[in-house]
Amino acid sequence: MAVTGSPEAQKSAGGISRDVLVRWAPLLVLLVLMAFFALMEPRFLTVRNFARILIAASPALMVAIGVTFIIIMGSIDLSMEGTVSVCAVSFAFCFIWLGGTLASWAWLALPLALLVGAVLGFVNGLIHVKLKIPSFMASLAMGFVGTGLAMVMTGGDRIRIEDELFRSLLTERILNFPLMVYVAGLFVLIAWFIQSRTTLGRNFYAVGGGEELAHGSGLNVDRVRVMGFTLAGVFFAAGALLAVGRIGIAETATGNNFMFLSITxxxxxxxxxxxxxGGVWNTLVGVLIVFVIGNGMVVIGLPGYVQDGVLGLLVILAVILSTDRKSISFVK
Amino acid sequence: MRFENLKPYFPWITLVALVLLVGAFNPSFLSLSSMVSLVADIVPLFIMALGMTFAIYIGGIDLSMQQVANLVTVVATVYLMQFGVFVGLICVAAGFLIGAASGWITTRQFVPSFVATLAMGFIALSGARFLSGERALSMNAEARDASFAWMFGNTGGVPHEMVIAGVLLALAWFLQTRTTFGRALKAVGSGELAAISSGLNVDRIKILAFALSGTFAAIAGLMFSVKLSGGDANLANGFLILAIVAVLVGGTPLTGGVGGVINTLVGTLIVVVIRSAMVYLEIDATMQQMVFGVILIVAIALTIDRSKMRIVK
Structure with a gap:
């Protein structure tokens, strides 16, 4: 989508190198935003409010991390809304069928949901690679299939999960933060491990950095792609579990809004x-930026109709600030 | 005739095959009157897809179109009494400006069009929600008929919205194939660096392309507004993804430079045939979305021309 300029252009001009500045720009944007909202309204800085932000951000964070792997490869995955819905609904059905409480065999529904996500991602990857359909279209169509499948499974109904043990994801707090925040943190660590400590993670960057080069050096690019989409599916499923844990309801609409939110x-x-x-840490910062903006606007009391526009403006600004303009000639 | 030579016609072949297939199951689908009403119904979607074609043709994407259309429905409804038919001009100008702003942010500020247009869409949504006061507004019926009744009339069995779609298609086709601007679009889409090197003012061309897609979104929004006789910040929701799908199924790839507005015509028709076929074939309502996705995968697999893609991303 963009072409990088000559290597010399990326060298620093003395002092703090621009490389370093660009790498830390998203974090700086996040800190500036938080400082701004804290100045406008001191209540923004309370632990309660941070917990609120993190609870809202956790499901989206999982989905965004999943799609990060795909974007690192230079592809895109737009199937998340469908995948999240299907995983949420199949988790709920299985959970209730097996007893309806985590204390029984119903805990099996958790790995099952992750498995369903993996299968959907795998199919998505196969369609993209084997039928040679660009990932944008393949995953978009798979998203329709997913949303449709969830619709068929539920018939449009909502399924309530009232098990106290499962809902402790939200209700049980350690150091003022609910369990689901720690679960999300665990998944971030797993993602970081996959990205930086496994061959698969390296291969994602190899494919994204230059596919023909990766292919030329003997990498089975197709396999890496399919595995990437499968992995993304697992993280979408994790997002689905946290989303169900947060509101206690699984339905076709559970996946709504995740697509544009996570890619933004x-x-x-x-x-x-x-x-x-880029990578997992970038995505963590990006998700926090988006949710801090959303929460901050509510806390300082902006009227609802302004909030969308301000979010749009701030997103554009954040991207402008964290782009290394000297090293790219154009973007698409 | 060699197989290779057939490739540009794949979308057409898919369309004809789909129509015949549905017709074989339910012959009433093939009647002229049902086809005309089918096509007339999708005109706003088609216009939106036409605009989207320009953004995708240069290798970008415009995700603000739905919100621009939403904003326009509100603007048209609110200002109809004051400006009469000239409210159309205001709407089109608004679409042009929002599109141009997206283009400027993409080309000059290096924000990928995916995010730039999405964000501009949020800004347009804010405008729509503010102007409408978060309510669904309805048009004054007399003022509407006085200014825009011509949009949905019927002359000799031909619905006027089809004529409008035809005129816009001709205009877009003329722009794409018969003007230097159209040539420049193709050059930018097939290789931006080469286009820059050959002295084209690429930034201006890209900004214009986005402005055009905004303009078409505004026209689509205006038609919605008149057709449903009202305005609302959510009126056009659901059309963005369909417009993108229509462009892609027609054979204009996201990488740009190939395809064009005629492809979009075929793509829109394919999408509509699939959607309405499910009604004709009496597929259960809860199943429709899933069946649509599956047929879409098959249709895309059949229609896209892979000969110019070395890497499929």
Whole structure:
């Protein structure tokens, strides 16, 4: 989606190198935003409010991390809304069928949901690679299939999960933060491990950095792609579980809004849509930026109709600030 | 005739095959009157897809179109009494300006169009919610008929909205194939660096392309507004993804430079045939979304021309 300029252009001009500045720009944006909202309204800085932000952000964070792997490869995955819905609904059905409480065999529904996500991602990857359909279209169509499948499974009904043990994801707090925040943190660590400590993670960057080069050096690019989409599916499923844990309801609409939200967050965090740049930490920062903006606007009392527009403006600003303008000639 | 030479016609072949297939199951689908009403119903979607074609043709995407259309429905409803038919001009100008702003943010500020247009869409949504006061507004019926009744009339069995769609298609086709601007669009889409090197003012061309897609979104929004006789910040929701799908199924790839407005015509028709086929074939309402996705995958697999893609991303 963009072409990088000559290597010399990326060198620093003395002092703090621009490389460093660009790498930390998303975090700076996040800190500036938090400082701004804290100045406008001191209540923004309370632990209660931070917990609120993190609870809202956790499901989206999982989805955004999943799609980060795909974007690093230079592809895109738009199937998350469907995948999240299907995972949420199949988790709920299985959970209730097996007893309806985590204390019984119903805990099996948790790994099952992750498995369902993996299968959907796997199919998505196969369609993209084997039928040679660009990932944008393949995953978009798979998203329709997913949303449709969830609709068929539920018939449009909502399924309530009232098990206290499962809902402790939200209700049980350690150091003022509910369990689901820690679960999300655990998944971030797993994602970071996969990204930086496994061959698969390296291969994502190899594919995104230059696919022909990766292919030429003997990498089975197709396999890496399919595995990437499968992995993304697992993280979408994790997002689905947290989403159900947060509101206690699984339905077709559970997946709504995740698509644009997660991709915006990934880009705001500094991961480039053309692949090879960025990663899990960028996405964490990006998701926090988006949710801090959303929460901050409510806390300082902006009227509802202004909030969308301000979010749009701030997103554009955040991307402008975290883009290294000297090193790219154009973007698409 | 060699197989290779057939490739540009894949979307057409898919469309004809789909129509015949549905017709075989339910012959009433093939009647002229049902087809005309089918096509007339999708005109706003088609106009939106036409605009989207320009953004995708240069290798970008415009995700603000739905919100621009939403904003326009509100603007048209609120200012109809004051300006009469000239409210159309205000709407089109608003679409042009929002599109141009998206283009400027993409080209000059290096924000990928995916995010730039999405964010501009949020800004347009804010405008729509503010202007409408978060309510669904309805048009004054007399003022509407006085200014815009011509949009939905019927002359000799031909619905006027089809004529409008035809005129816009001709205009877009003329722009794309018969003007230097159209040539420049193709050059930018097939290789931006080469286009810059050959001295084209690429930034201006891209900004204009986005402005055009905004303009078409505004026209689509205006038609919605008149057709439903009202305005609302959510009126056009659900059309964005369909417009993108229509462009892609027609054979204009996201990488740009190939395809064009005629492809979009075919793509829109394919999407509409699939959607309405499910009604004709009496597929259960809860199943429709899933069936749509599956057929879409098959249709895309059949229609896209992979000969110019070295890497499928």
């Amino acid at each position: 967050a990934v880009v705001v965090g500094g991961t480039a849509l053309w692949g090879g740049i």
